[in-house]
Amino acid sequence: MTTAEESMLRANAIGTPLTRLDGTEKVTGTAPYAVEHPVDSPAHLHPLQAAIALGRATGIDTSAAEAEPGVLAVLTHANAPRLASTGNGELEILQSGEVGYRGQFLGGVIAETPEIARRAADLIRVHYERYEHDVELRADRDDLYKPEQVNPAFDTDTAQGDADGALASAAVTLDATYSTPMEHNNPMEPHATIACWTDGELTLHDSTQGVYWTQAAVAPLFELDQQQVRVISPHVGGGFGSKGIPHPNVVLAAMAARLVPGRPVKFPLTRQQMFSVVGYRTPTIQHVRLGADEQGRLSAITLDVVEQTAKVKEFAEQTAIPTRTMYAAPHRRTSHRLAALDTPVPTWMRAPGECPGMFGPEVAMDEMALACGLDPIEFRVRNEPETDPESGLPFSSRNLVACLREGARRFGWHDRDPRPGTRRHGEWLVGTGVAASTYPVFAMPGSQATIRATPDGRYAVRIGAVDIGTGTWTALTQIAADALEVSVGEVDLEIGSTTLPTASGAGGSSGINSWGSPIVAAARTLRARLDEHGGTVPAEGVEATEGMPDNPHTSQYAMHSFGAQFAEVWVNADTGEVSVPRLLGIFAAGRIINARTGRSQLLGGMTMGLSMALHEESVLDPRFGHVVNHDLAEYHIATNADVGSLEVDWLDEHDPYVNPMGSKGIGELGITGTAAAITNAAYHATGIRVRELPLHPDKFLR
């Protein structure tokens, strides 16, 4: 039996800043995104969306639309294919005239051009019976319920010891409520699909985070075998979670294509359509209570989260999850309660759970440090757990303290005056803040990799993974090269299609772990086979296929990455405008496979965290149930001018338990904690504690 250390890959290509293998294609515009794939005589779909938040379409008059020249078919629940019932209320569209949320698909027009489709869709007249809708999340609702589990399969509630008792007798306590607003994923490439039926089989060129995830969701709806649905997605212009589980747009495209068999139907969503059909991050209300002794040792931590889900399908964001791992305290409790609303279905958005869940508690830690008279770094260090607080498992590696210390050194934290509201630069109040980052190490089951060596000295590596812009093409090539002990130039990677071996999707920062591990396993088998051939490749080639190896350490260790984020924030004393001239993130996430794309992931995560702190907020109009600021003019995402100096670095973290690469996953880590660090710095600048995101100027003029 080999030890964990022995089974670790020797890094050669791994860790280098290899430039993106698909970089030239991307910057020259030749990398095909979903609807850019060349197809013969495509038809175009424009959707019909519900104009009410709840009720029933009692009549849909499609006659004018059908009469438009160039219209090929009009799709409504009257002629839509019957879908098998899979229990997914989000995807089972057009099975009746029922409307569960505003903007829900009621049909669509398929036409020769997108313009004709759009115009004809506009000519459809829908009569509704309206029911009273309910779209407002409040913590004091009397109908909050406890979901069976939270995403993806965590306990809804946890408790240890006697938190209430410990709080009652604690020397120092904090009791505060924090909130984050509804937020929408806005990848550059909108959700987009080309659907085509031939001989009863479906081909989807889809912008997806998982070709096999899309296949698995779509095939049963249309009562097809998995293999009868082919999904192709070599390049994806961002997803952030919103392209993980397929949304109704994929189903609508497939339904529409059914009406014009043999013709590919193109369906790229508009930015505005995205705001009602591809999910969002639930607003969260986070009630935090902390209790500590005089020395600043936490005796109790509780976090009770209230958030929303949709009546058409449940999604329970796991907001309290990081609190179960971050800090030691003998008495602790976490809970999630949901309001089921007549809204679109919430979904994954970069670091679901950890991202909102590292806001409230990390601001609370700052408040508590002050209450205990301690520096916020020292306070965190004092409450560093020996083992995972809830499971009791040892950590496979945990370098939060090292990140905090290294960050403090680099940021110049040591001579920080903790008093708030005392530093001025002209009319600007200046402050600094810190918060921790964390993200779990997820490994998805089920991936397989095939590697084939040929006598020309090349290695074909095939796996149905995807690259959503993160650099998968490059990073998997590096892993394969090191596992095969060849140079990256000898490896031909193929990903992005269900014609390749099964693979999990890009989600939960698990891609490198879940795809890299079977690639390493297949490479090792292949090398053993090559050895049997005396090290030379026979004329017919040599092939090896391996699945995701079982990792015995998963049940023995708690596996998480950590980080520390530092922010300098200026708040205008007169107008409350907030500016962030400096952010520094130091992370410990195992081995970083590609120093360039890895850095980009962390930079991007922090930028998105900055955007969350300062700008992002979907404003839902309770009267109509739709998001008012449903485009990029009004849903603000940080621009270049909002990002000052942004520095990212990582510690050399050695973790032989997570996987043979020693890597932990970095796609989501960077967004966790950023908003808290900025909020804490804004407090340090002004003395005003804002507990609701985003940090709009008016909140500093109380």
Next chain:
Amino acid sequence: MDFLRPTSWRDALEAKAHHPDATPIAGGTDVMVEINFDHRRPTSLLDLTGIDELASWSEHGGKLRIGAGLPYTRLIDELGDRLPGLAIAARTVGSPQIRNRGTLGGNLASASPAGDGHPPLLASGAEVEVESVRGTRLLPVEEFFTGVKRHALASDELISAVHIAPATGAQQFSKIGTRNAMVIAVCTFAIALHPERQRVGTGLGSAAPTPLRAIEAEEFLSGELADSGQWDSPRPLDDSVVRQFGDLVARAASPIDDVRSTADYRTHALGVMARRTLGWVWDEYRNHPSSTGRPECA
């Protein structure tokens, strides 16, 4: 949809007379967004980009005549030194791409309460030259705006130019938004000193259904400065004067709550911007009474 492409101003006016419902399009940075969002379905578009003279400027009788089709980028580069207030505002518009396409004429005709070009025009007492086959009129800019996204153009009229005097004293513009670029203003304020007339001009944006002047504030400050002989021998302003000016500017506003901000915040911020920009222009006037502004500062 018809696409009309006149190559001379005369043709454009004829076309507009024949097709009064035609939508003029200059940079298209408002029109194309509206078409895309289906807020507007023009039966025909009247493209003004083929008319060279519309994208030019000239100087007559001490005033600058800025063609309605001059893009912001050129306005900043070619007239920034003489119209510092307008140039500062123009630099805050959108992004480089938008400033390459967008025009003052389009900004005026869109008549958004949040149009960034409007407050400096108000502060400088600019006039809008509108023309049809029937003839030409010159409208003071405050008479041009008649309501939210409404203006005084007749259906056969086009904006030909803006007439504006080069700065004779310091000018400033201040904009608050919820991010640092590509933002529809939460509110804006422009100020211009006119020492030759011993007057102060103001302009407020996103503060009411139309861009407007804070006339009481102008009267108050002009009066104070004249009464105390400050135009000839400028001294630091009394805090009470600065505060009163800010209060009067804030009082001129009748803002609303919307997704971008609240009425209360806007009122507060207008007062701040008024005091702040007054501080800047007055410092500059005291230090260089004859200079034309601080174009480097936004």
